[in-house]
Amino acid sequence: ATGCGGNQATSGQGSATSGSSSSSGTMAKQPEFVWRMQVIHNTGQSDFEQNKQTAEKIYKATNGRLKIEVHPNGTFASSMEAFQAAGDGVFEMLSSWPIYAKGIDYAFVPLGTGNLTMDAHDKWVWVYEAGGWDLLQKAFDKINLKLLAVEIWGTEVLMANQPFKSIEEMKGKKMRTSDPRLLEKNGVAAITMPLEEVFTAMSTGAVDMAEFGNLDWNKGIGLTDVAKYGIWPDFWNVHFITTVVVNKNAWNKLPPDIQQIVEMAFQSDELKHWTRSQYRSAITMKELEKSGKMQFVRMPEEQFIKLREQMYEIEQEDIKKYGGLTAEVYQSLYKFMEDWYPYKDIARWWGWGLTPEQQLGYQPKK
Amino acid sequence: MTPLETILVVGIIFLIVLFMGHPLAFTLGGLGIIFGATLWGNPGVLNLFVRSTNNLITSIAYASIPLFIFMGAVLERSGAADDLFESMYVILGRLRGGLAITTVVICTLLAAASGIIGASITVMGMLALPSMLKHRYNPELATGTIMAAGCLGTLIPPSIILIIYGAQAQISIGKLFAGGIGAGLVLSGLYIAYIFVLCLLKPKSGPAIAPEEAGKYTSQQKIVLAIKSILPTLGLILMVLGSILFGVATPTEAAALGAVGALLIAALHHRLNWQMVKEASFATMKTTAMIMYIILTASMFTSVFLGLGGGQVISGIVNGLNMNRWLILSVILFIVYIMGMFIDSYGVLLIGVPIFTPVVYALGFDPIWFAIIFAVMIQMSYLSPPFAYAVFYLRGIAPKEISTAQLYRACFPFMALQVISLIILSLFPAIITWLPSKIM
Amino acid sequence: MTGKLAKVLKAIDSLSENTGKLFSFLILIMVGLETIEVIRRYILHSPTTWAWEVVVLLYGAHFITGGAWVLKEGGHVRTDILFSRFSPKMKAIVDLLLFAIIFFTFVGVMIWKYSIHAIYSWSIKETTYTMWAPPFYPLKTVVAISFIFLGLQGLAKWIRDLIFVIKGEEI
Ligand code: NA
Ligand code: NA
Numbered sequence: 001a002t003g004c005g006g007n008q009a010t011s012g013q014g015s016a017t018s019g020s021s022s023s024s025g026t027m028a029k030q031p032e033f034v035w036r037m038q039v040i041h042n043t044g045q046s047d048f049e050q051n052k053q054t055a056e057k058i059y060k061a062t063n064g065r066l067k068i069e070v071h072p073n074g075t076f077a078s079s080m081e082a083f084q085a086a087g088d089g090v091f092e093m094l095s096s097w098p099i100y101a102k103g104i105d106y107a108f109v110p111l112g113t114g115n116l117t118m119d120a121h122d123k124w125v126w127v128y129e130a131g132g133w134d135l136l137q138k139a140f141d142k143i144n145l146k147l148l149a150v151e152i153w154g155t156e157v158l159m160a161n162q163p164f165k166s167i168e169e170m171k172g173k174k175m176r177t178s179d180p181r182l183l184e185k186n187g188v189a190a191i192t193m194p195l196e197e198v199f200t201a202m203s204t205g206a207v208d209m210a211e212f213g214n215l216d217w218n219k220g221i222g223l224t225d226v227a228k229y230g231i232w233p234d235f236w237n238v239h240f241i242t243t244v245v246v247n248k249n250a251w252n253k254l255p256p257d258i259q260q261i262v263e264m265a266f267q268s269d270e271l272k273h274w275t276r277s278q279y280r281s282a283i284t285m286k287e288l289e290k291s292g293k294m295q296f297v298r299m300p301e302e303q304f305i306k307l308r309e310q311m312y313e314i315e316q317e318d319i320k321k322y323g324g325l326t327a328e329v330y331q332s333l334y335k336f337m338e339d340w341y342p343y344k345d346i347a348r349w350w351g352w353g354l355t356p357e358q359q360l361g362y363q364p365k366k
Numbered sequence: 367m368t369p370l371e372t373i374l375v376v377g378i379i380f381l382i383v384l385f386m387g388h389p390l391a392f393t394l395g396g397l398g399i400i401f402g403a404t405l406w407g408n409p410g411v412l413n414l415f416v417r418s419t420n421n422l423i424t425s426i427a428y429a430s431i432p433l434f435i436f437m438g439a440v441l442e443r444s445g446a447a448d449d450l451f452e453s454m455y456v457i458l459g460r461l462r463g464g465l466a467i468t469t470v471v472i473c474t475l476l477a478a479a480s481g482i483i484g485a486s487i488t489v490m491g492m493l494a495l496p497s498m499l500k501h502r503y504n505p506e507l508a509t510g511t512i513m514a515a516g517c518l519g520t521l522i523p524p525s526i527i528l529i530i531y532g533a534q535a536q537i538s539i540g541k542l543f544a545g546g547i548g549a550g551l552v553l554s555g556l557y558i559a560y561i562f563v564l565c566l567l568k569p570k571s572g573p574a575i576a577p578e579e580a581g582k583y584t585s586q587q588k589i590v591l592a593i594k595s596i597l598p599t600l601g602l603i604l605m606v607l608g609s610i611l612f613g614v615a616t617p618t619e620a621a622a623l624g625a626v627g628a629l630l631i632a633a634l635h636h637r638l639n640w641q642m643v644k645e646a647s648f649a650t651m652k653t654t655a656m657i658m659y660i661i662l663t664a665s666m667f668t669s670v671f672l673g674l675g676g677g678q679v680i681s682g683i684v685n686g687l688n689m690n691r692w693l694i695l696s697v698i699l700f701i702v703y704i705m706g707m708f709i710d711s712y713g714v715l716l717i718g719v720p721i722f723t724p725v726v727y728a729l730g731f732d733p734i735w736f737a738i739i740f741a742v743m744i745q746m747s748y749l750s751p752p753f754a755y756a757v758f759y760l761r762g763i764a765p766k767e768i769s770t771a772q773l774y775r776a777c778f779p780f781m782a783l784q785v786i787s788l789i790i791l792s793l794f795p796a797i798i799t800w801l802p803s804k805i806m
Numbered sequence: 807m808t809g810k811l812a813k814v815l816k817a818i819d820s821l822s823e824n825t826g827k828l829f830s831f832l833i834l835i836m837v838g839l840e841t842i843e844v845i846r847r848y849i850l851h852s853p854t855t856w857a858w859e860v861v862v863l864l865y866g867a868h869f870i871t872g873g874a875w876v877l878k879e880g881g882h883v884r885t886d887i888l889f890s891r892f893s894p895k896m897k898a899i900v901d902l903l904l905f906a907i908i909f910f911t912f913v914g915v916m917i918w919k920y921s922i923h924a925i926y927s928w929s930i931k932e933t934t935y936t937m938w939a940p941p942f943y944p945l946k947t948v949v950a951i952s953f954i955f956l957g958l959q960g961l962a963k964w965i966r967d968l969i970f971v972i973k974g975e976e977i
Binding site for chain 1: 847851852853855858859930932933934935936937938939942
């Protein structure tokens, strides 16, 4: 157990969680274990708030034996460094995007995201049913981390200065993206700049478009103030995996009953990021459209068929270049898609591709 | 130990070591490691310092620091900076304090081109300080002007602090930028007014050109001087600024363009040669390493402070407050100021934003207004002795004749002006909130 | 004896200084790369995906290697309000003590932990986290060596202070 970290439970603020003092006297006076957890978000944003709540649940469920202090992004290590830092034991737990660990093993890229790959829903199926979980753990084994929970983020929006209708129209334009592989092949001037520069670049026109997060998240930092158009479908990060991981040494010190509680607590709310970010984005879109601040565009699907073929070529190059776990992950994904898509195609939801009105069965009042 | 006791012990030992004259960078790094190793409760903490290092050596935002410093070093050696200030000295004629006022104006322009404090202070220390000292300006006025105006970059966009604040508090960064302009101009205006009045009352603080000297130049000559000496450097700074505003370059790239511009100006002055470039490179390295080691170790110390429960201590204080809303606001701002004395501004934001914003919103203060006021306080903490980053940055390049005590004293009048700006911004909040409400 | 020692100390000085001077030229490459990138993007509409990252890696190597040189020149700033009033001997005594406790803790841990880290980075052929993914281990090696040089320069300073306190000699 850590020696410092506070025994006065306070609540409702930043860097510290807190046990609630309203519970009965069965709470342990001093936690047996005090852990530090760094998350990918800042206070007030969904990943921080949700993990804080989970930490509170764990505190109660263990009768105050395990206290997890939740700290915002960058408190102990930058996002890029955080996985290794957790594995090194700087802090015990981390919630973050494993793509940031790709410097350790390239396999974290296909494990975590991809251009023109499957959507969040399908990725869930792969993770839980078709081998994804074990492959993720295999990658984390390299940095002394145990995988506790997976969250899969859904579709993001492209923030743009022009209502691009196709990749063709984007040729020669400047796009900020985290993954330039496919764009470069199609003549888009892909720029991988970090957030500090994106905002200024977007508002001054140094870039013509930028992908960052879902619409709700982008609104939070004001990207919706500097872009006129929001464009779908998401072809750059069709899904994005967040993982909750724990340092193995710290984990092994926990008694089995607490281990069980921690696992259950973190896994219980996994879907919520996805539901919340997507629903809030829907509401945000409605508001932005109503106020006339932004307009939204959907690019026709057909053009992506050829792009998917290109992407497959890129993936093959990755396999050749990196082999090992990267190859294993791609093979597992292909195998899954071969099994899954024929079924999904024939058994698909009846409303796929219909207009909102057709799905409702009535004309909603404006 | 409770977190409060821990933090008190940490703070006291820190101040003792600092006052015994141990170099700041090693004080922050060494004590960060010692406190981490003894109080953290987990040997893994030592790897924290590896991570802090990796974080800083890959930071695009900080990459602009050496680039700006190099621009300053070249301008200094090209003679352009000297020409600029000499010409201003002549052109402003009998206006006392004219060089200091010029410095504030240039700092304001630089602030619009850079988001990082260390860059402007060192650049202006190289460009403006020699001229002011040569013309017998009071060293405290000269250095105070550079340190205070060199901090304007936190308010005038682009500003790294406002970007981080916006991302943390979920406030539109564009609106924060718009809000920062008004407050930045108020401060800049106050500095100019102060210099003007001070030199009016105490002519020796910023002596004007002697009448017989001034008489030597006809107005035609002055115009030629202006074109030859002022336009290139001013044009360069405006070009750096313009390249950002018109979307040609990102802030880091703009700093590089500035360096190229400085080399061109040096060529115009027939001073561009390998010897000069070499010296400018050496000077850049020494200044950059000095500043960056402080930034590096400050981030290490900050992470340890956060991990030892620094945030809990502060939220404990704030959540216990029960008084008039303006008093609560004052206490909060005072805490921001105290925190800024010990830890870096990123740490102040990490702790402060989540703890203070709910309280302040509940009291009915405007989110954008508060964010900007917060940024003013962070700026003030850069100037506040004993742990004043601005003093340390300028110390690294100021001549040895200027003592550290003088630099500390130089801060006080400008801190008073910052307090006045807080009062003005509180009485007229529209200075901050008007522009954000108009443009978006 | 002192003559030999003086030679070693001088060697450390010139190691710090020459390393710092050599790496100071990285600034020229950084300026050049950024400028070319702006031209490529704004005029030719074909930016690279790697220029900014090369600049960032160079920037990291740039400042970190300068630490030892700055120490040699006495350029790491200190709060000298009290310190400047001490006698030369008192200054040396204070430095002997605080460098032993604070400086060497800092630099010792950094050398120890960062060397392990750099070796690990080599062992997995670590790349950066971007899609361009250049190797990360060269920069990490530079950082580890920089901390070693900083430690050497600190040791040189410490030995000089010690000799000054004991013999009153400056070497
Ligand atoms: Na600025
Ligand atoms: Na301060």
